[in-house]
Amino acid sequence: MKKTLLICMVTAALVCAFALPSLYAVDAPGDMVLKAPAGAKMTKSPVDFSHKGHAAVDCTKCHHNWDGKAAIKKCSNEGCHVDTSKKGKKKPDSFYSAFHAKADFSCVGCHKALKKAKEKTGPTKCGDCHPKKKK
Numbered sequence: 001m002k003k004t005l006l007i008c009m010v011t012a013a014l015v016c017a018f019a020l021p022s023l024y025a026v027d028a029p030g031d032m033v034l035k036a037p038a039g040a041k042m043t044k045s046p047v048d049f050s051h052k053g054h055a056a057v058d059c060t061k062c063h064h065n066w067d068g069k070a071a072i073k074k075c076s077n078e079g080c081h082v083d084t085s086k087k088g089k090k091k092p093d094s095f096y097s098a099f100h101a102k103a104d105f106s107c108v109g110c111h112k113a114l115k116k117a118k119e120k121t122g123p124t125k126c127g128d129c130h131p132k133k134k135k
């Protein structure tokens with residue numbers, strides 16, 4: 001029963017996203033390559049991210065602290081996912097959590113939840129987002 005409810009909720013969210021394309025006045029940027037913030041050591045390859053590929057997802061699902069009006073901040077902005085240490089990885093304010101936490105706002109969290117619900121989803125394996133070979 002829980003699964004059915006989740007599928008209903010995801011479907012409703014997708015319908016809303018399509019029905020209200022101009023809900024926000026801010027435009028999403030084009031294709032991006034995501035990297036760790038300056039000063040942090042990168043152990044994995046940079047990650048390709050497309051806003052277009054996520055047009056069906058509401059902005060505030062990912063920009064989860066955005067009020068829908070102000071300028072959108074980076075994930076590693078002050079007060080947000082600032083901890084880039086290896087030790088702090090599992091903490092909610094870590095840079096790592098922003099993209100891998102078991103939460104709806106994170107890449108891996110959302111993709112895995114959708115996969116479980118048998119919905120259209122994105123990659124969930126390390127190498128699919130962090131390719132081994134340099135492009």
Ligand code: HEC
Pocket residue numbers: 024026027028029032034049051054057058059060061062063072073074075076
């Ligand atoms: C699936 C997740 C996701 C969705 C949905 C999404 N974004 Fe983003 N957006 C990101 C990520 C990740 C970044 C890169 C953040 C960073 O560099 O720290 C980003 C960056 C941005 C930036 C640049 C911020 C900066 O200072 O570099 C803007 C502006 C933005 N998004 C607007 C939008 C708008 C408007 C929408 C809805 C139409 C939207 N986004 C939907 C994930 C998403």
Ligand code: HEC
Pocket residue numbers: 047048049050052053054056057061062099104105106107108110111114120121122123129
């Ligand atoms: C709230 C849910 C959600 C979040 C958060 C999310 N995604 Fe996705 N992602 C999706 C869905 C849904 C699809 C499938 C879209 C489709 O096929 O129509 C997808 C597809 C993708 C794809 C394959 C299609 C494409 O755009 O190339 C990639 C790659 C991807 N996501 C990367 C990311 C990365 C990187 C992040 C984090 C910065 C992220 N996603 C965050 C829901 C999400």
Ligand code: HEC
Pocket residue numbers: 034035036037041042043044045046047096099100107108111122123124125126127128129130
């Ligand atoms: C859906 C895409 C996605 C998947 C799957 C994914 N990551 Fe990431 N990861 C990201 C994004 C986006 C960032 C932030 C940008 C960056 O630092 O490259 C990131 C950053 C990182 C970082 C911090 C930066 C660095 O280079 O050291 C580590 C460590 C990391 N990921 C490890 C992993 C591991 C291990 C796995 C598999 C268990 C994994 N990731 C799976 C998207 C993903």
